[in-house]
Amino acid sequence: MTVLDTDLRPAEPPRYVMFWRRYRRNRAALLGLILFTLVILMAAIAGIVDSGDPLRRAGPPLTAPFIDASIPLGTDQLGRNILSQLFYGARISLLVGVVATLISILIGIVIGAISGYFGGWVDDLLMRITEAFQTIPNFVLLLTLVAILGSKIEWITFAIGIVSWTAPARMVRAEFMSLRNREFVDAARNLGVSNSALIFKEILPNALPPIIVYASVIMAMAILLESALAFLGLGDPNYASWGNMIGQGRAVLRTAWYCSAIPGIAIVLTVLSFSLLGEGLNDAMNPRQKQ
Amino acid sequence: MNTQTAPILEIKDLKISLPKGADRPFALQGLNLTVRPGEIVCMVGESGSGKSLSAGAIMRLLPEPHVSVADGSITFEGEDILSKTENEMRALRGNRISMIFQEPMTALNPQKTVGWQMDEVLKLHLNASRKERYERAIEMLGQVHIPDPESAYNAYPHQISGGQRQRVMIAMALSLSPKLVIADEPTTALDVTTQLQILKLIRELQQKDGAGVLFITHDFGVVAEIADHVIVLRKGEVVEQGSADQVLNTPNHPYTQALIASVPDLQPPAPKPLTSLPVVLKGTGLKKTFTARGGLLSGKRKAVAAVKDLSFQLHQGETLGVVGESGSGKTTVSRLVTRLLDADSGAVEVDDTDLLACTPPELRAMRKHIQMVFQDPMASLNPRKRVVDIIAQGPIVHGEDPEKARARARDLLELVELSPAAANRFPHEFSGGQRQRIGIARALAMEPKVIVADEPVSALDVSVQAQVLKLLADLRDRMNLSLLFVTHDLRVAAQLCDRIIVMQRGEIVESGFTADVFAAPQHPYTKNLLSSIPGRSWTPPVRKIDAA
Numbered sequence: 033m034t035v036l037d038t039d040l041r042p043a044e045p046p047r048y049v050m051f052w053r054r055y056r057r058n059r060a061a062l063l064g065l066i067l068f069t070l071v072i073l074m075a076a077i078a079g080i081v082d083s084g085d086p087l088r089r090a091g092p093p094l095t096a097p098f099i100d101a102s103i104p105l106g107t108d109q110l111g112r113n114i115l116s117q118l119f120y121g122a123r124i125s126l127l128v129g130v131v132a133t134l135i136s137i138l139i140g141i142v143i144g145a146i147s148g149y150f151g152g153w154v155d156d157l158l159m160r161i162t163e164a165f166q167t168i169p170n171f172v173l174l175l176t177l178v179a180i181l182g183s184k185i186e187w188i189t190f191a192i193g194i195v196s197w198t199a200p201a202r203m204v205r206a207e208f209m210s211l212r213n214r215e216f217v218d219a220a221r222n223l224g225v226s227n228s229a230l231i232f233k234e235i236l237p238n239a240l241p242p243i244i245v246y247a248s249v250i251m252a253m254a255i256l257l258e259s260a261l262a263f264l265g266l267g268d269p270n271y272a273s274w275g276n277m278i279g280q281g282r283a284v285l286r287t288a289w290y291c292s293a294i295p296g297i298a299i300v301l302t303v304l305s306f307s308l309l310g311e312g313l314n315d316a317m318n319p320r321q322k323q
Numbered sequence: 324m325n326t327q328t329a330p331i332l333e334i335k336d337l338k339i340s341l342p343k344g345a346d347r348p349f350a351l352q353g354l355n356l357t358v359r360p361g362e363i364v365c366m367v368g369e370s371g372s373g374k375s376l377s378a379g380a381i382m383r384l385l386p387e388p389h390v391s392v393a394d395g396s397i398t399f400e401g402e403d404i405l406s407k408t409e410n411e412m413r414a415l416r417g418n419r420i421s422m423i424f425q426e427p428m429t430a431l432n433p434q435k436t437v438g439w440q441m442d443e444v445l446k447l448h449l450n451a452s453r454k455e456r457y458e459r460a461i462e463m464l465g466q467v468h469i470p471d472p473e474s475a476y477n478a479y480p481h482q483i484s485g486g487q488r489q490r491v492m493i494a495m496a497l498s499l500s501p502k503l504v505i506a507d508e509p510t511t512a513l514d515v516t517t518q519l520q521i522l523k524l525i526r527e528l529q530q531k532d533g534a535g536v537l538f539i540t541h542d543f544g545v546v547a548e549i550a551d552h553v554i555v556l557r558k559g560e561v562v563e564q565g566s567a568d569q570v571l572n573t574p575n576h577p578y579t580q581a582l583i584a585s586v587p588d589l590q591p592p593a594p595k596p597l598t599s600l601p602v603v604l605k606g607t608g609l610k611k612t613f614t615a616r617g618g619l620l621s622g623k624r625k626a627v628a629a630v631k632d633l634s635f636q637l638h639q640g641e642t643l644g645v646v647g648e649s650g651s652g653k654t655t656v657s658r659l660v661t662r663l664l665d666a667d668s669g670a671v672e673v674d675d676t677d678l679l680a681c682t683p684p685e686l687r688a689m690r691k692h693i694q695m696v697f698q699d700p701m702a703s704l705n706p707r708k709r710v711v712d713i714i715a716q717g718p719i720v721h722g723e724d725p726e727k728a729r730a731r732a733r734d735l736l737e738l739v740e741l742s743p744a745a746a747n748r749f750p751h752e753f754s755g756g757q758r759q760r761i762g763i764a765r766a767l768a769m770e771p772k773v774i775v776a777d778e779p780v781s782a783l784d785v786s787v788q789a790q791v792l793k794l795l796a797d798l799r800d801r802m803n804l805s806l807l808f809v810t811h812d813l814r815v816a817a818q819l820c821d822r823i824i825v826m827q828r829g830e831i832v833e834s835g836f837t838a839d840v841f842a843a844p845q846h847p848y849t850k851n852l853l854s855s856i857p858g859r860s861w862t863p864p865v866r867k868i869d870a871a
Binding site for chain 1: 658661663686687688690691694695697698699702703704705706707716717720721740741742744745748752753754756757760762765769790
């Protein structure tokens with residue numbers, strides 16, 4: 033009788049199939065995906081809903097929702113259409129969220145990877161810089177940067193990216209520190225693979241899943257930061273953004289609550305969709321963590 | 324043995340079900356087992372055979388509801404265990420049934436002293452004053468032959484050695500004089516010399532108390548050392564049981580025969596004449612000291628010398644074994660030779676080029692001459708890469724055309740006896756032995772002059788181990804490879820190595836032809852190592868050639 037070890041197990045289905053199977057097990061994550069798709073749809077069809085400038089006067093100021101069919105969600109104190117502002121605001125929120133997240137993750141990966149891979153004085157230096165950033169409260173730093181750079185939407189996005197890279201950097205560093213001593217890294221080094229290839233081709237793909245999950249958190253945070261800025265009147269006045277809407281609606285909060293409540297709900301649902309999405313991604317990408 | 328006495332533990336037709344989607348519906352099927360007082364019953368099987376789960380079932384510690392007892396009965400001293408409430412079980416566990424775990428480091432709480440943990444067990448089950456409990460704990464520590472029990476009582480787990488921790492675990496398990504001791508691979512994590520002492524200790528204490536022992540192991544050497552009665556499990560089914568003598572020397576079931584035939588015997592190969600062969604790898608005066616890096620303001624911590632002045636030569640086509648216990652520096656040697664670690668001083672010459680003097684680009688080019696097979700088949704393959712890319716990576720880095728390299732990777736898979744269908748899969752889809760084959764193929768892809776193998780089979784089951792060793796030996800002979808083979812397992816070393824170096828605390832204490840060293844060891848440390856091989860007095864029965 034033989035106990036041969038060379039027979040293969042049956043093949044697994046492709047990776048994306050496995051991924052989707054694990055993702056859909058989490059009902060809340062599915063809800064998050066639906067909400068997220070809705071926000072994307074809103075941003076995509078904003079031009080169809082209202083082909084004009086969303087900041088133009090569309091009707092009598094402070095019309096309540098569900099009164100006039102041409103302005104279903106009413107108007108604010110300047111007579112601007114809340115519905116079309118909401119749709120165009122989705123564009124701004126997504127743009128700010130995605131770009132700021134990319135900036136912060138990119139900086140985080142580079143700093144964290146170098147720091148975690150090389151260790152020693154490089155690590156010391158980079159981590160002291162990171163700590164310097166961490167000691168300043170996010171929002172205060174953001175206000176300072178916007179005060180210096182000005183409140184154009186590009187600069188706001190950039191500034192949000194700059195204030196939120198520290199957490200991903202520490203995370204990437206921790207992943208790298210545990211992965212760099214794995215045997216597969218030694219094996220690749222022993223094949224003559226260079227340091228940069230080791231960092232980006234061998235270790236990084238293995239370090240990515242928790243970072244991607246965390247990106248959803250940053251995305252939610254970026255949207256909130258932009259709204260907070262706009263609420264303080266520091267947002268870009270040339271664009272309809274949810275934060276701007278709330279900030280301006282604040283003045284008429286007691287008489288026309290819907291001016292701030294409607295964009296408020298949009299922000300809540302969008303941020304919620306990101307965190308649910310993140311949770312689903314976590315279940316799907318780190319299946320062993322939770323069983 | 325005294326077969327007339329009433330059994331302590333009786334298991335009848337035990338069936339343990341696994342959750343849906345597992346590789347089989349039942350982890351254990353129809354297990355019948357009896358443990359009598361003063362008897363050591365060994366449950367042997369490879370990983371996944373269900374042996375640890377049966378221990379869990381007796382302790383009622385199965386991960387329910389996913390895994391649960393589906394059928395059968397477990398009777399302990401005439402009482403049905405399966406119908407007991409959780410509270411009744413708590414009174415039983417640790418008191419009348421106790422367990423010794425595999426990993427003494429994780430089974431002890433690192434935050435509490437040894438004494439605190441022993442006291443806790445006594446406090447829970449014994450109605451005794453603090454002073455009596457203290458005396459009992461000290462007495463038990465003395466019984467397990469821990470030098471200076473009082474200081475061990477106050478020590479934290481990390482302050483005592485691995486062997487001592489396992490002794491503490493045994494002292495804890497036996498401190499309430501249980502009727503049944505379940506030992507789940509209690510010596511697997513230990514060095515051979517410690518292992519032998521622990522096995523003797525379990526034997527001695529058990530004979531004194533007359534307890535029954537259910538001993539779970541995968542190692543037939545250990546079985547030969549300690550068992551009265553043996554049960555062989557395979558994928559949840561009992562394939563054979565009987566007295567130790569009967570199972571070990573006249574196994575009936577083909578699976579048992581194959582398993583026993585996989586145990587490497589202690590017959591080293593005949594020495595090869597070496598004088599005519601060229602030297603391919605030469606180490607001279609290698610030294611490595613590890614200094615722990617202190618914080619910004621704290622001073623440097625004490626340095627540990629891992630390798631002190633090591634020199635050796637490896638000839639073309641030869642296999643040189645580096646043998647030693649944990650902490651002997653043998654793994655450090657493998658890393659120094661491949662320059663994955665930088666040595667403090669010394670030289671490693673491959674083809675008359677000193678690897679340690681190379682600049683980084685030169686080193687990268689030199690790396691193709693010296694390749695490595697790693698210990699942990701789980702960790703040594705990048706989980707995000709397909710097998711074909713893992714194998715072809717080296718040649719591609721060294722400038723081979725990617726298409727050609729991949730085609731050759733597929734050929735190499737065949738060479739290590741894997742199906743070409745494996746090429747497009749990811750490492751997690753393979754078993755440990757298969758991954759190790761992939762690791763070997765990766766090393767071969769570079770057509771190296773020397774292969775350094777760092778414990779390549781220590782994480783594998785015996786039957787798989789035998790196959791991988793056979794493959795290595797085959798490839799070596801066919802391709803005239805030179806191997807530097809690092810291992811802690813003397814049986815494995817005896818199988819494969821032409822010459823061996825015995826290391827202790829970073830120094831070579833003995834070297835020579837394997838056959839000579841095994842036949843007439845000179846150094847006391849080597850003698851001790853050789854006499855500690857479990858089951859060394861047992862020679863496996865005539866092996867069947869078709870086993871592998």
